[in-house]
Amino acid sequence: MKIMLTGFEPFLNFEHNPTERVIQALHGTTRKNVHIEGVILPVTFDGAREQLKQKMEEIQPDAIVSLGLAAGRNQITPERVALNVQQSRRPDNHGHVATGQVIDSTGPASLFSTLPLNDLVEALLTNGYPASVSNTAGTYVCNAVMYEGLQYAYDRQLFSGFIHIPADFELAIAHGNLPSWNKADLLAAVTICLDVLIDKMIKE
Ligand code: PCA
DSSP states (O other): OEEEEEEEOOOTTOSSOHHHHHHHHHTTOEETTEEEEEEEEOSSHHHHHHHHHHHHHHHOOSEEEEEEEOBTBOSBEEBOEEESOEEESSOOTTSOOEEEEOSOTTSOSEEEOOSOHHHHHHHHHHTTOOBOOBSOOOSSHHHHHHHHHHHHHHHHTOEEEEEEEOEEHHHHHHHSSOOEEOHHHHHHHHHHHHHHHHHHHHHO
């Protein structure tokens, strides 16, 4: 079995994206016979969804886990819901500003994550990591990627969803006022989430 694990390139004034480093560490690894395929997506509304679609077709994953930086959050936050809308005053990496367009005019208004959200949070807390389910993934590029992944997953009845992670120390120092974790703990927390998911996949 395969999990497609996606992260993002840097965006806005963040000089790197901690999700990229997590993906680099986990790409190509195997846990309990489940292979992790890492993919780094561009932070552009159209490009990210297009590349996700291409990679899903190419990899044919059994589950999709997407990661994004939520600068300002101090916990690992699995997201509950993706909205069928793009809206942000902050430009994407192509300078595009979204003003409330739907992502898919034929799609539902929202899609719920199919990841085992409560199990993820419980496992993180048990291991001493602050975590909670988030009820909004925003309406920037992360939400669009989550929506696209869920459309693919609903058709095929797969586990799919999005997990936001906090900034790392370097970003916090550069920014001056952000909650942050060290890189090893960000990686360990994502690995815990993958292990919870893998156990569910094996049982199914
Ligand atoms: N976080 C942004 C986009 C890329 C990322 O890592 C978001 O939360 O939408």
